[in-house]
Amino acid sequence: MSGLSVLALTGAGLIGLGIYGLLAHAQLLRRVIGFNLVGSGLFLFFGAAGAREMPVDPIPQALIITGIVVAFAASALAVALITALARATGRATLPEESERS
Amino acid sequence: MSRVTMKAMIHRTVVFALIWAVLSAGDPAGQVLGLIVVPATVWLSVALLPARNPLKLWRLTGHTPRFLVGSVAGGVDVARRAFAPSMPLNPGWLRVPMQLGDGARVALGAELSLMPGTLAAGSDGSVLLVHVLDLDAEPGRAVEAQAAEIAALTDPAPEGP
């Protein structure tokens, strides 16, 4: 197994962990973390695919950079929504979730 | 423009021009851009940190090696305590009143945090809070000596408002 495969599989593992975090947590800020893990896992998988030949393929690199910036903007928006929710309701979990738990 | 500001601007221009030269590594196009970037940076720096008490450069050149030696001693000291099975520690706090200006007090705190056995936790008014690893080692004297050295780095010009 090559080092590149190790990193690609790490990316695959990160996506799985992120999906787990997104589904299993009721605390919304932890879902933002899960979402970011899925994103960066995808980037790593994609980036490792682009690094199979040297030099590293610049097209995936450029797309990943834009991806990182957009994921950050989405996270900032999500965090603002969560704090607005917490200010309005005193909770940072969705209503139906807190009823179930 | 006062003489103090002039002098500080010259010092800072040299420093920032050097940083720009290092980054752009002698590229001629980069040097043209540097003619814009360096003055802009100096302006930002003077706006943020107006020059009050000019540094005495020759004292700084004497101080730097002593600081480096001190920080090596600090690292060795902490490594010795960390690796020693008995872990000799006798931690505690000191409150050290200061006559230094704001910037010098913060610099002193930063340096003390890298020197053997002392760690600053900011100040309360003009009293510096220092955590010490070993109260038995007479840390107070080391702190005072360091404070005197920092005080000597700037001209004793009257502190601005």
Add this chain to the structure above:
Amino acid sequence: MTFWLHLIILGLLGSLAGALWRVWVGPAQADRMMAAQLIGTTGIGVLVLLAVLQDWAALTVALALALLAAMAAIGFVKAASSDGAGDPEECAPGPTDARDGQR
């Protein structure tokens, strides 16, 4: 040389793993945060060695991390202040021995 630098990087990563343990157990928030700070410094060290090993372009990344090494810690002290926007130095030192000299 390549061999040795690989070893050193592995050693640094081991040291980093030890700091991760401190992030996990805490107990104070400051403990977790300073362990993260240690991981940042170690990361800069790793990048410097990668620069020697692979390509000096890695120094550009190390420089960015060094420049912003204090960012997260500043965010932490802000969040930990009473109104979430302040500075711990604005208040008296707090419920501790620092007020009356020695422990």
Add this chain to the structure above:
Amino acid sequence: MPEGLADIATIVLTGIGLVFFLAGTVGLIRFPDVFSRLHALTKADNLGLGFIVLGAGFQADDWTQLAKLGLIWALALLAAGTVAQLVARAALRQEGRE
């Protein structure tokens, strides 16, 4: 054989750097309270980084790389001096919380 000498310097200095990093981590794990741990981290780490930077410097091809290495260390020291004071102060306020 200047090449060989430079290599030896790199090997020795990076080795010393690693030892200090490990010391910082051991201190972070073993020391009994928040403030003592902060001592270990601030001092040992930055010294470790200093030795690593110095060791890497012996492999540099030109002076700009050396200067960049120096700048990296200077910035890391500035950050360390600031963070140590701020985190210590925040810990002082927070003691016992969480």
Add this chain to the structure above:
Amino acid sequence: MTLALDLGLDLAFGALILATALAAVAGQGLFRAVVFFITYGLLLALVWARLGAYDVALAEGVIGAGLTGVLLLMAQGRLRRADALADPPARGKLAAALAGASVTAALVWAWFTLPLPQRIDLDAPMAASGVENPVTAVLLNFRAWDTLLESIVLLAALVGLWMLARDAEWRAPLGPGFHARAGGVLSVFGRLLPPVGLIYGVWLVWAGADQTGGAFQGGTVLAAVILVAMMAGLARAPRVGAPAWHAALAFGPGVFLLAGIAMIAVGGGFLTLPPEFAKPVTVTIEAALTLSIAVTLALLVVGPPEQQNGGGT
């Protein structure tokens, strides 16, 4: 021997990253999860550097470990003050774990079985791009459409975030109203860092044409510098209506769009850069984009306008 160590290094990186990610999703306690996520971003930056993707490493290091870290830590502090810190234990763990594991398994299968895609040959277009950093050429020339739309998406996110302000607070300054003790540690640091950050950020953008760096990388560094100055209480956050800040936000996308249209006039086609103009146009767009990216990202961290609750205690 060295080969084995090489693989060992990748294994160590992979294990550390998976461990931090696991700790960030599995452990109890929001603060701990956030700190693990910050260390995760740092490690990821190291891995990108390890792969030789230094441009990505820069973006990930500054955004993942710096900006996102501040964003999440501040959010955690707010939730604590709003008494909304409750972190109910994970539920439906088995189903969630199964879902995650099956996606991972599918990707592992894909990695080992799917054929290597045909690589697009960039040698010929690179010669006509006027720049030497292929990442910059892709971002601002070959795939300029993506980048233009992205700069507009960033703006849309910021506007969306402002929309969350309460009516009564619409005219208040953005964010929680940072303040710091005058002459304190934070304030002194905030006075020392920005000049160095400015030089470094500008250099990154300028150098990005031919080596590691570019508008996004430089923009994120400058965003972080703006943020440090604001958090140290040295630069006041603007109000939503501030015209100078509006101009800074719209400058990048605006120049990009105008340059794209101008290319039709010189016979290229919308956003198609003829080789003889490629370098100056790329550099102009980059400079303009950097300003807008820096301001947008900083304001995204600062947050919507908010009534300030007075200084200190």
